[in-house]
Amino acid sequence: MSNAPRLTSxxxxxxxxxxxxxxxxxxxxxxxxxxxxxxxxxxxxxxxxFDLSHMGEITVxxxxxxxxxxxxxxxxxxxxxxxxxxxxMICQEDGGIxxxxxxxxxxETEAPEYLVVANAGNxxxxxxxxxxxxxxxxxxxxxDRDAYALIAVQGPESxxxxxxxxxxxxxxxxxxxxxxxxxxxxPALIARTGxxxxxxxxxxxxxxxxxxxxxxxTEAGQDAGLVPCGLSCRDTLRLEAGMPLYGHxxxxxxxxxxxGLGRVVKFEKDGDFVGRKAxxxxxxxxxxxxxxxxxxxxxxxxRVPRAGFSVVAGGEVxxxxxxxxxxxxxxxxxxxAYVDAAHAAPGTEGVGIDIRGTHEAxxxxxxxxxxxxx
Amino acid sequence: xxxxxxxxxxxxxxxxxxxxxxVSTVGITEHAANALGDVVYVQLPEVGDTVTAxxxxxxxxxxxxxxxxxxxxxxxxxxxxxxxxxxxxxxNSAPFEGGWLFKVKVTDEPGDLLSxxxxxxxxx
Numbered sequence: 364m365s366n367a368p369r370l371t372s373x374x375x376x377x378x379x380x381x382x383x384x385x386x387x388x389x390x391x392x393x394x395x396x397x398x399x400x401x402x403x404x405x406x407x408x409x410x411x412x413f414d415l416s417h418m419g420e421i422t423v424x425x426x427x428x429x430x431x432x433x434x435x436x437x438x439x440x441x442x443x444x445x446x447x448x449x450x451x452m453i454c455q456e457d458g459g460i461x462x463x464x465x466x467x468x469x470x471e472t473e474a475p476e477y478l479v480v481a482n483a484g485n486x487x488x489x490x491x492x493x494x495x496x497x498x499x500x501x502x503x504x505x506x507d508r509d510a511y512a513l514i515a516v517q518g519p520e521s522x523x524x525x526x527x528x529x530x531x532x533x534x535x536x537x538x539x540x541x542x543x544x545x546x547x548x549x550p551a552l553i554a555r556t557g558x559x560x561x562x563x564x565x566x567x568x569x570x571x572x573x574x575x576x577x578x579x580x581t582e583a584g585q586d587a588g589l590v591p592c593g594l595s596c597r598d599t600l601r602l603e604a605g606m607p608l609y610g611h612x613x614x615x616x617x618x619x620x621x622x623g624l625g626r627v628v629k630f631e632k633d634g635d636f637v638g639r640k641a642x643x644x645x646x647x648x649x650x651x652x653x654x655x656x657x658x659x660x661x662x663x664x665x666r667v668p669r670a671g672f673s674v675v676a677g678g679e680v681x682x683x684x685x686x687x688x689x690x691x692x693x694x695x696x697x698x699x700a701y702v703d704a705a706h707a708a709p710g711t712e713g714v715g716i717d718i719r720g721t722h723e724a725x726x727x728x729x730x731x732x733x734x735x736x737x
Numbered sequence: 738x739x740x741x742x743x744x745x746x747x748x749x750x751x752x753x754x755x756x757x758x759x760v761s762t763v764g765i766t767e768h769a770a771n772a773l774g775d776v777v778y779v780q781l782p783e784v785g786d787t788v789t790a791x792x793x794x795x796x797x798x799x800x801x802x803x804x805x806x807x808x809x810x811x812x813x814x815x816x817x818x819x820x821x822x823x824x825x826x827x828x829n830s831a832p833f834e835g836g837w838l839f840k841v842k843v844t845d846e847p848g849d850l851l852s853x854x855x856x857x858x859x860x861x
Contacts, residue, residue, distance in 0.1 A: 383774075398829070399800050400775045595774065595800055665778045667798050689777040689800055696777075719803075 371416035372512050372570035373577055380591055387594055388484035390417040395593035402596040403691040406559050407733075410518035410584050411592035412577065415565065419486020420511045421479040421493060425502035428475040432466065434636050435496035437619065439629035440477070443468040448539040448556055452619055452627050453489055458641035459615035460622065462489050463607065465556060467541045478507075478552070478567070482609045496637055512573035516580055517563030517600075519735075520587040525564055527583045529553070538562075547579030558597060560604025560733055599688045602699065605659065605731025611670055611685040612657060612699060618642060620649040623657045655682060656707035659732050660725040662696035666718045668725075673717040674700045681706045684716060692733050699730065739857075740766060741833055746856035747809035749791075752833065753850065756843055760815055763808065764837040765797065765828065768860040773799040776828040781806070781817040781839050788814060788839075790847045795838070797828065806838065809850060816840040 368391040371377075377384065382393035393414060395402060405411050423432055432440040438451030445468055453461045462485040470476030481489040486508060494504045516525055526533055531544030531553055541554035549572035557563035568576055581589065598608070607613050612622055619628050619642070628642050648654075660668070667689050674682030682702030690697040698716065706714055709729050715722040744752040750769035754762040770776065778798035788794040788808035795806035817839045821827045827836040851859060 383771075394801075395774060398775050400826075599800065666780075667778060667803065669803070689775075689798075 369417075371414055372573045373414045373416065376574055376577060377414065377591075382591070382593060385594065388417060388482070390483060392417055393591070393593040395595045396591045399593065399595040399599070400691045402590055402592040403599050405588060405590045406518045406561055406592060406596065406600055407692060408519065409588035409590075410516060410520040410524055411559075411596070412580055412584065412589055413515040413517065413592050413597060414573075414577070415513040415515050416511070416570070416573065417483035418513050419481040419483055419489065420507040420513075420567070421481065421486075421490050422505040422507045423477045423479060423493065423497065423502055424470070424475060424505070425500070426475065427500040428470075428477055428502045430634065431497035431500035431502035431504075432477055432479070432493075433632055433634060434500070435493045436464065436466070437628045437636060437638060437642065438466070439632040440466060440468075441632065445471060446540055446542050448541055448554060450539070450627065452613075452624070453492060454618070454638035454642065455615060456638055456641065458618040458638045458645050460609075460613045460617055460619060461485065461492060461615060462609055463613055464489070467552070467554060469541070469543075469552070485609060510569070511567045512570045513565060513567055514573060514576055514580070515557060515563060515565045516584070516589070517557045517559040517592075518561050518589075520584070520589065521561070521563045524580065524584040524587055524589060525553075528579050533564075547576050549576055551576070558604075558606055559600040560606070560731065561600070561735055598686075599691060602686050602688055602697065603690055603692050603731065603733040605699070605733075607657075607699075608686060618645040620645045621654050625649060653704045655701040655703055657685075657730065658700060658702050658707050658709075659728040659730045660684075660698040660700055660714070660716065661693065661728055661732070663724040663726065665696065666721075666723055667696040668698040668716045668718060668723075672698075674702050674706075674714065674725075675717050675722050676706050676711075676714045680717075681714070690732060697732055698725070702727070740768075740853040742853045744833070744853060745809075745850040746853065746859075747807065747850060748859065749807040749809070750860070751807060751809040753809045753846075760840050760842050761810065762837050762840050763810075764832055765806070766856070766860070767832045770829050770832045770836070773797060773802065773804060773828075775800050776825040779821050779825045779828065779838070781822065782808075782814045784814055784817060786814045788812060788841060790845065797825075808841070810841060810843045810847070811845040812841040812843040814839050815842050
């Protein structure tokens with residue numbers, strides 16, 4: 364296999380827009396087009412356009428597709444309504460998180476079809492794991508990474524922009540729902556999902572249609588102030604929204620209960636699932652002896668915390684930063700960190716972050732940092 | 738982007754103005770500012786500090802990373818730009834002008850500073 368980064372079908376377009384590109388999970392992706400702060404603010408106040416074609420799509424079909432996924436994943440796939448989506452996870456036998464996923468139910472009961480979307484860096488691992496776990500079921504697992512480009516339009520102006528290029532019933536499309544439709548003349552799966560903390564849509568289309576869709580959305584969004592956005596602002600947007608990122612807040616060394624996301628594990632569902640036993644023990648342990656908690660930290664100063672920095676209190680290390688960045692919305696550096704329960708309550712005094720040898724004061728807050736007004 | 742002809746440049750992407758009364762101004766280049774992305778925090782040497790050519794004397798922090806600031810020359814700091822401390826985005830918007838970082842009374846300079854054309858080649 365070549366080590367050259369993979370290019371999305373919009374690669375030439377990104378370069379023509381002057382994007383700064385970056386290697387991300389083996390893909391050459393736009394980091395930013397201009398100022399990442401301006402891109403961030405555009406998504407918060409107007410709209411932004413993202414190429415997310417690096418995300419990994421896996422299709423599961425067949426009479427036992429639902430049962431196969433119920434066994435492979437920790438969520439209850441049986442309760443996903445037609446045209447709805449669910450945030451869930453895939454875990455190891457020992458309960459460690461392999462990845463967090465969104466599962467879209469696309470097919471009727473007579474023709475079951477689910478689209479599983481994995482993080483780019485985990486796509487192969489997730490594909491292999493689901494394939495292996497589905498082996499005992501009458502279900503087919505298909506690698507659809509090359510079948511889709513993924514374009515997201517996010518921000519308060521995104522419904523109006525998308526409406527101008529589709530007849531699909533967007534008003535009837537709820538958050539975490541998806542429906543097939545035509546956008547700018549190309550067939551698309553239109554999902555009301557995102558990773559920014561704003562209202563928005565993710566559009567799964569054939570790669571050969573991606574450029575046409577991108578250009579149509581750019582034109583439709585011109586008056587509303589839509590701008591192309593790179594992965595840099597996607598990270599600060601999700602960080603402000605308190606959304607976990609695999610490899611930072613979520614790893615194979617942690618269970619969903621460690622990450623404060625035990626609610627995604629559905630023990631009540633029918634049948635066994637990979638990790639059930641270990642996760643039951645993890646749930647009990649979390650109840651009896653709370654692990655480090657995922658909290659928000661807001662800087663009093665201006666130096667920026669980064670992943671891996673120590674959280675300190677009274678000269679002791681009491682936690683570790685998993686993500687940190689200057690927050691454009693708050694105007695201050697922020698961090699997500701795992702912190703010992705004794706120091707994790709919002710408002711706990713004396714908590715700081717060790718930034719290259721200096722203990723900078725930080726305020727402990729509950730996540731998220733930012734919640735949009737509905 | 739174009740690098741002003743009247744400045745000289747280090748391979749760490751700092752620029753240095755020609756000395757007036759032995760004092761030169763130091764900043765980072767537009768190329769460096771673009772590579773950093775939005776600068777959000779600037780730590781500068783203080784007036785009276787001695788800086789040494791090729792050694793770190795501060796830091797520049799952007800959304801994605803932190804970078805050391807290197808002094809292109811040796812000497813004593815006689816001014817630090819409080820405007821960029823208060824508004825680090827000046828480094829991005831005006832790297833060769835309002836985004837200057839500090840002024841130094843030069844006692845020694847390395848022989849390998851680059852001309853604008855040499856730096857343009859180096860940075861491309």
